[in-house]
Amino acid sequence: MSPTTLAAPDPARPARAVDPEVDGGPGEGLRPADGPVCSPTCCPADGLAVGEAEELAGLLKALADPVRLRLYSRIADGDGETCVCDLGDVGVSQPTVSHHLRKLREAGLIESERRGTWVYYRPVRDALAPLQHVAHWSADR
Incomplete structure (x- = not known):
């Protein structure tokens, strides 16, 4: 699947490419397709069902x-x-x-x-x- 370009919320900032296979699809956290997670210690819990x-x-x-x-x-x-x-x-x-x-x-x-x-x-x-x-x-x- 090819990366999808998301519209930037601020016109002064360029849009970034996001890979749905890496980012988990709609509703999941986003990260650049070619970059690391925000922090190696970032580990959110599953939370409530x-x-x-x-x-x-x-x-x-x-x-x-x-x-x-x-x-x-x-x-x-x-x-x-x-x-x-x-x-x-x-x-x-x-x-x-x-x-x-x-x-x-x-x-x-x-x-x-x-x-x-x-x-x-x-x-x-x-x-x-x-x-x-x-x-x-x-x-x-």
């Missing part, structure tokens, strides 16, 4: 809202189950609380059970396990 990234992003998105984070912390810090009536004021209306609790359920962070008039919530065991990836990133190296 697509499925893992999507799962982690969904979990982080669910917890990124301050109201949902407060609701989750009240449920997760409780002993066993927490009745919706015991969640207390989180600064939003009851329909908004219901919406946020539904988002936490959909994210797999909490489970619920209706008993008569009340709904009881409990944290899902190991629901936060995917966050271990994030903690690993911040570890001293």
